[in-house]
Amino acid sequence: MTAALAVDGLTAGYGGAPVLHDVTVEVAPGALVALVGANGAGKTTLLRATSGLLAPAGGAVRLDGQDLRGVGVEDRARRGLAHVPEGRGVVVELTVDENLHLGGLWAHRGTAARRAAVEDVYALFPSLDRRRAALGHQLSGGERQMLAIGRALVAGPRVLLLDEPSLGLAPQVVAQIMALLRARCDATGLAVLLAEQNVAAALSVADRGVVLDLGRVVVTRPATDLAHDEALRHAYLGF
Template structure:
């Protein structure tokens, strides 16, 4: 008789930092299941972006393990993460501004054989379909964020690492992006590790949330419980 299925992503005792400075992450442990959105919350400097960079291989950990679908990711090169099923949308949107919308999306699915159907991406983002021949620098901030997410989805990931998708965007565009994440989770089983400054927005779409403070996890709970914990919100989330 088989036991319970292990989580899609498991992080155990992860510590990481930059150069010889003190670690930014300190003994962080968490899990993300398939078809689950986990929001990573905390003040500026708490270690949220560092966490995503370490998971995606951009930053080497000093201790701990990152295991994805049973595979230890230590030593896996950044460019090979997408082959394992992990896509990272960094803060700042990560669009190649000299390429067209269509070329950016093709770049996202470059290694897939057969190449993914871009029509599926355009169905998710009708605004991009109308701009497919435009260069990245000709897009609005919201369109660039859609393109960055669309390019990541073109790689057909099982886990999406998403860093501050609402930064600088109008509330309407933010709501559209959050609704898309919820739809993808429900329809395709996509798992999302979401770093988001808009706490209310993040918790409205997440299944669970965790709070980082000074590089450590101070609490983790279901999203509704975190949203309703006034003391926690005042102490760590600023509202």
């Protein structure tokens, strides 16, 4: 089976200083892969280089087998690669419903398809359904994170890149978001690459874990194996 997302030998950095060194990661359709490691390991850089926000110095990114070299951020999004950066970015002056519709506009979806996709997100996140008319700045941190993820889903991606969705959220909200992501992968075939410092939460729902250390992949194993490997956890994951 062709990987939904294949990152092959990616090298990238800032101002000529490399952060990633020959990183290779694959995500199959319907799989959730947890990208874990200490702060500064290169997780955010990898997602930025994958989505096109950062030009890599070497390597390739393929979406459903198609090489994305030379393809810009917007075109990658239209082809089915969605990126939710760290920080729960939503348009705080717009309502929940307006924010969600922006996701459909970005993907150039028609009105009927966009409305259906928005309703699908409301079914996935009932707390957003109850707050359709609320402005972005009126939402809790958890609701903003759900809205950021929901807006990406309205675009109908095949691959979703998520950067630290649990940051600053209460444990029960984190558990809810992780469970919903797992359910989405299982139900729709969505492929998710999840960069997360809450290692235990990420591995609890992931199929595989990829451990980054100083910009290099040091371990790729089934998530349950990583979660139960005490020596590896102490060496790289801090729990």
